[in-house]
Amino acid sequence: MIDFNLLVAICILYVAFLFLVAFIAERRANAGQVGWLRSPLVYTLSLSVYCTAWTFYGAVGYAARSGLEFVTIYLGPTLVLIGWWWALRKLVRIGKTQRITSIADLISSRYGKSNTLGVIVTLLAVVGTTPYIALQLQSVTLSFAVFARAGADGWPMPDLNATALWVAGGLAVFTVLFGTRNLDTNEQHHGVVTAIAVEAVVKLVALLGVGLFVVWGVAGGIDPMLSRISDSPLATAPFNGGRWVGLTFLSAAAIFTLPRMFQVLVVENADERHLATASWAFPLYLFLMSLFVVPIAVIGLSDMPAGANPDLFVLTIPLSLGKEGLATLAFLGGFSSATSMVIVASIALSTMVSNHIVMPLWLRLQGQGATVSGDVRKLVLRARRISIGAVLVLGYLYYRLTGGSAALASIGLISFAGVAQVLPALLGGLFWRGATRRGAAAGLLVGFAVWLYSLFLPSFGAGAVLSADLLANGPAGVSWLRPQALFGVTGMDPVVHAVFWSMVLNTFAFFAVSLGGFPGPMERLQGAQFVNVFEHSSAARGWAHGGAEAEDLMMMAQRILGPDEAQSLFLRAAQEQGKGGYLPETTPAFLERLERELAGSVGAATAHAMVGQIVGRSSVSVEDLMAVADETAQILETSVRLEAQSEELSRTARQLQEANEKLTELSVQKDAFLSQISHELRTPMTSIRAFSEILMDADALSGGERGKYSGIIHDEAIRLTRLLDDLLDLSVLERGQVTLDAQEGNLRELIDRALTATGATEGDDPLIIRRDRASENMQLVTDTDRLRQVFINLIANARKYCDAAQPVLRIDVRRQGDMIAVDFVDNGSGIPKKSQAIIFEKFSRLSDQSSAGGAGLGLAICREIMANLGGSISYLPGQGGAAFRVRIPLVYAKAA
Amino acid sequence: MARLLPVLGLLLFLVPLLGGRGGNAQISTLLVYLFGVWALLIVFAAILARQLYPADTPDQGADPDGGGE
Structure with a gap:
């Protein structure tokens, strides 16, 4: 018998394997080797989050209860997928051009970027998905319980609630680790998607394994199987046409509106062509998943003891026949189905919650928030992590509240019906330009309310939320408002009834309010872009x-x-x-x-x-x-051409203007320099002349005085030489005649030495240096002496010009491809925008204080050195101080 | 044709409604019928997908930058 500990160990090993897969995929994606990570196959497999534990365990139970009806849950998606040319293709294209992050984002973006709609859809999605997450927790705990019961040697029944809690906690950790690792601009999660694809294979193999075993191992072939099916209670199961149509519709709607389906179908889509493959491969997957459902149900009903839970036949049949390996595989399949659903759903929900509830609140609280301090990325990521936790806690609470008793299928359908309320606003938004924000909001709210009243609340049972009297006789005895028989329509199946009325009223409200109002300008713009996404992918401007x-x-x-x-x-x-x-x-x-x-x-x-x-x-x-x-396309085309021309013209004009400004500035600079350089040359010359005259004329000088005067002459001569050296150096560099001496060096040592040379390492230095020594540890091949000269210059500049009370210089190093970028950022007032263009020119000196010393050649020399080394130096605006970025190639290649 | 396929599929999937009430349709026959139709639809969809996007067409997906020019 399988030991409980062994089962837990298998689970943990399997999860560790998934971690590894996700980790490797993430690593590869970061290294730019996307390759097979983004193949149509992985895309199709990732769509299988549709098949949750409800499919894996519940479908068999469903078949055992109501015969063939279970296939409607897969026929709907099949029809939508093979009809991808109608709607899915458009949805995916819009998702890509508009950078859509979730279904709430799509609705909000379509209707004039209205956040109110985003909030409504988010709430709807959270309410609709929570029961579904509870369902997954329930299925995992139940499957654990099956193994416990089968253990005749009596390992104690595990505490179901504790198991659910452990599973929820583990899933939260996995999702936080891989779902919110970074704030990706495309909101794509390679690691998660790959892990999901692996899980898809596991569940398919597991279900097929059990199916093959049942048909050939138990029944003895296809023909005996078919005859057993005909003799089984399933053959006489009532066939309800209303449910057949209603559920097919519901499952088709679910493909569009389930947050997790939207996530894998649209957000994680890497290439539109993958959809073409998925259009047949995903129906094939569904086909295979449901192929053996009926045989398993039939065998379960006839061979299992009466009263066995049909939802667990997939596990109990192999267990009772002693096939423990197969049972464990089936267990892993169910585990995979549950975990993949929960992971994707909580990622999708957390994106919605953080983007539509947390961020807007934060922006409002901040007032002029966008420009003041605070790391928004951290905030967003934290919001997502917390919402993932919150979603799982909600799911767990729901599981505890409902006692985990209801049959799997019914919870799933309630969820489907809830999120399906988005459908009218979604499809209306895709195909009808007249749809308005108010219409969408009205439809959503009406549909949501009807669903709550007629399906969700009654699902807790009479007397739980709605009193038994209200259920039987309607509120205050108004019988046509009875939750399960609205408008006096009785005799309908409760689910079909709720779906029918909520969708009818939802659609009616959506159209009526849309037609009664007028879309605002922003809605029109967005509407046109959505509806005509294939005609003009280029955006109209808002x-x-x-x-x-x-x-x-x-x-x-x-x-x-x-x-x-x-x-x-x-x-x-x-x-x-x-x-x-x-x-x-x-x-x-x-x-x-x-x-x-x-x-x-x-x-x-x-x-x-x-x-x-x-x-x-x-x-x-x-x-x-x-x-x-x-x-009329004519006008549009002409105006586009005119616009392009004027764009071209204005670009040229801008370039000319910039060049002109630079020239004027330069000529002013040059004039200033001439007087500056004459002054700089003249001052030492004057004192040299004066002191040498004193030395010549007076014999009466003491030795000390003579030493002092000749010392002054010497210093001034050195100053002159340095100035002339700089000028020479610059002209050599500019003409590219310099010989560079490439050698290997370590960036950290280079910076160390530059700091020592500028005296920044001495204890009493006012300039505080912030650096991350770990990131600086990089080998590079370049002319280290020249590079150090550049660093020294930048550090010295920060020391001289940084005007903060407590000057701080931050040195950031990061790798960009085969270049290294070294940023020197101080906390002073920075360089005014007007001057940013000229600081690298020769002789430019922003301040006239002579305290600054040099003649304004330092940065010009730096620029020439960097150009000679194959890198660059540039001013980096918007860093809260003066910031320079030095880019160096990792390996210096001599210019040919 | 790509647009007609789901309509055809829907019609075929609704056929069981016709014979439903009487209950004389064998469940095993119905089962084989449904899965047969399903398999056919998949095959057709695969052929169509091949024709709409032959394997060597360049990426038709929208430019992620949305043509910011």
Whole structure:
């Protein structure tokens, strides 16, 4: 007999294996080797989160109770998938172009980025999914109990509630580890998806294994099996046409609206073509999963003792026939089904909760929050982790409340019916431009209310929430309001009844309110983009040309996307506009693009609000509305061409203007330098002349005086030489005649030596250095002396110019491909935007204080050195102080 | 054709409704019928998917940047 401890050990080993799979997949994805991680096969297998423990155990129980009806749960998804060309393709395309993160995000984004709708859908999803999570916990605990009961040698019955708690806790840990590891801009989780795909294989193999065993091992082949089916009680099971149609519809709706299905189908989709494969492969998976359900149910009913729970036949049949290996496999299959569902569902729900409830609340509490301090990414991740925990706690509580007694299938159907309320707003939003925010909200609320009243609350049993009297006679005796016989329609199956009325009233409210109102400008824009996603994938603009400061936007973007991602986005945008540096013009196009990137992390509504806080009001211009409303392609095309031309022109103009500004600035600089350099040369010369005259004329000088005067002459001569050296150095570097001496060195030692050279390591130094020595440990091949010269220059600059009361210099090192980026960031007031363009020019000195000493050649020399070393040095705006980024290739390659 | 397939599937899946009440339809026959239709639909869907996106077409998916230009 299988020992309880052995079973637990198998479970733990299996989970550890899943951890390993997820971990490896994540590692590969991070290293950029996506490859098979994103194949159509993995995509199809990941869709199998549809098949939960309800499918694995419940389908057999369902078949044992009501015959063939169980297949409707799989026929609906089959029809939707093979009809992918109708709706799924559009959904996936929209999900990709609009960076949709969840179903709540889709609805909110479609109806003018309204967060109210996001909140409604989120709440609906949480209420609808909780019972389902409870169901998974229940199935795992029940399957444990089966093994316990079978153990005749009597290992004690495990405490079911404790088992459920352990399972919930373990799942929370797994989900937090792999579901919220990073705030990905695409909200994709390679590790989780791969683990889910593995679990999909396990459950399929397990169910097929049990099925094959039952048909050939117990019944003795296909023909005997078929005749046993005909003789079984299933043959006389009543056939309910209403339920047949209603459940097919419900399961088809579930594919669109279940949060976990949306997550794997749309959010985790890597390539639209994978959908084409899934369109037949996923129905095939469902086909195989349900192929042996009836045989197992029939054999279970005839061979198992009366009163055995049909929901557990998959386990009990092999156990009772002594096939412990098979039973363990089946147990793992059920375990896989339950865990994969819970993991994906809690990721999807936590994304919704954090994007639509936590973030908006946080933004409101912060007031002008988007620009002030605080790491938003940490906040979002923390919110997600907490919501994952909360979702699982809710599921556990529901499990405790309902006592884990109801048959598996009925809880599943209640869940399906709840989330299906999103369907009218979803499909309406995809195909009908006239759908409005108010309509969607009305439909959702009405449907939700009817579902609660007629299905969810009565499901707790008479007297639990709704009194028995209310159930039998309606509220206050109004009989046509009876929860399970609305409007006097009696005799319908309760589920079909609730689905029918909630969907009818929901759809009616959605259409009536939509037709009665008028969509707002933002809704029209979004509506057109959604409905006509295949015609124009390029976005219409929702932002007017505002006075937004690119630097503020950059600060915000860095907090959400992370510094690397944000900087490369801004850099790319600036390059496309033909500008140097990190700060692009805040054109509507750029704002739109930034918003969409942000939406990938925090959802459309929040991203819109955050950009809005910085840019000011969002406005939709007349041209935008015309572009949307305009049906004549001619005008659109001409205006697009004109726009492209004017864009081109303005880009050229901007480049010219920048060049011109730079030239003017340079000529002013040069003039200033000439007088500066004359002054710099003249001052030492004057004192040299004066003191040498004194030395020449006076014989009466004491030895001490003579020493002092010649010392002054010597110092001044050194100053002159240094100035001339710098000039020479620069001109050599500029002409590329310098010979570089490449050698291997360690970056950490280089920085150490640079700090020592500037005296920053001495105890009483006012400049505080912050560095992460671990990340600096990198070998590189370059001219170390030259590189150190650059570091020394930057550190010395920070010491000289940082005007904070307590100057702090932060040195950040990170690897970017085969380059190393070293950032020197101080906490002073930074460099004014006007001057950022010229600090690397020769002779530029921002302050006139002579205390600064040098002639303004330091940064110019640095730039030339870095160019010669194959790297670069640039000013990094938006870091809260002066910040310079030095980029060095890991291996110096001599320019050909 | 890709749009017609689900409609056809729906019609075929609804056939059991016709003979349902009488109860004289053998459950095993019904079982074989349903799974047969199902298998056929899968085969058709696979053929169609092949035709709509031949294996060597370039990625038709939208540019993730949404054409920010």
